Amino acid sequence: GCFFEWFSLRFVYVPVLEVATEQAFKQCYQLKAIRANLKQVKDEAFNVCINLNQIGLENVELFGKQSFYSCCQILSLKNKKIKVLESAFSNCYQLQQIDLDKAIEIQDFVGCNFITHFRLPMMVGQLKTGITVTKDSHKSQHDRNQIVAKLPEIRHQYSPTHSELQCRNQATYSDLVISHHQTQIQYTDHRIRGLILHKVEELNENILSSKQT
Template identity: 30%
Template sequence: MEEAILSDKITKIPKSAFSNCKSLKHIQLPKNLKIIEHGAFWYCYSLENIIIPEGVKEISESAFYDCYTLKDVIFPNSLEVIGDYAFQDCKGIKEVNFPKNLKTIGEQAFVDCDSLEKIIIPEGVEEINERAFLLCSSLYEVTIEGSPKIDGHAFGGCYSINEVIIKGSPEIDEYAFENCNIVYINSPQ
């Protein structure tokens, strides 16, 4: 199966519903969707893009884990939680636009997303959990607009980071930017 269009009557994608659908390239998610559960799309190696509909508040643990070819992810403004490991090893993602209502970026949520280059953490984010962006080797610029708690190793091993722009007053734990080559920190405060 390369393509799926889901009925708008569906409100959740259950645990492991599409896991290991290795030839799935495109899926149209239902308009009434509220949650994408644990591992719903893990190991969907061919999935290229995903548009998360408005109304979804949570992308659960490992939802898109190991979707190697996933390039484009569009998040709704309603999204509040990106769970642990949600996009781990999604090596094709270059850019992520986090919604303003986002509160939590889970542990290892984007670990090893090799193509991710630039991120803006919006003002509403309260916590960036441990190793959230660990080993994102192409990540070169991070903007933090609010005052989240940034756990240890959140950006560890992101050796391409050369600029961090801090607009708020984040609480930065030890080792949060360990093994980064930060050249410039811009903090207007």
């Protein structure tokens, strides 16, 4: 993956990126936030990103195998597109909420032992009992569960600063890589803490160029 084992990376701002490729950010242990327009998340893309807790997944149409395995700071999963969800979020043991507009089948939430709320309007058959479900969840989810009007809001704590996101031109300073172009990105080493890539649409190995100091 492009940024596999970039241990210092804390945030990524890629507003036009739609596909997180296989193992793109695997084992980026310090990664906390990513802003993107994700439609596909390939196999193991964020595998073992143990601090990741701020990522928009509402419009993802494909989750690859173990794409968020052991992302143990993800607290909620909200999605408007996915119909079948399998093996992407196993061992996310802090996951508390599941909110899936169109899902008709979900499985393999192994190790997600603290789910307390869910909203599943299209899924027939009970996922779990003794927890809280929304009123608009399928009626089969209501039995032996508490019913509420909507899910509680969960707030995330980390976000890139406004000044970081306003930077112009391609530059590396204060351990940031910043680019307003689709050109090759230069970096000095893997101790980068932030990526701000305004026009990068695709992640691949060719986008990176190591710059000698």
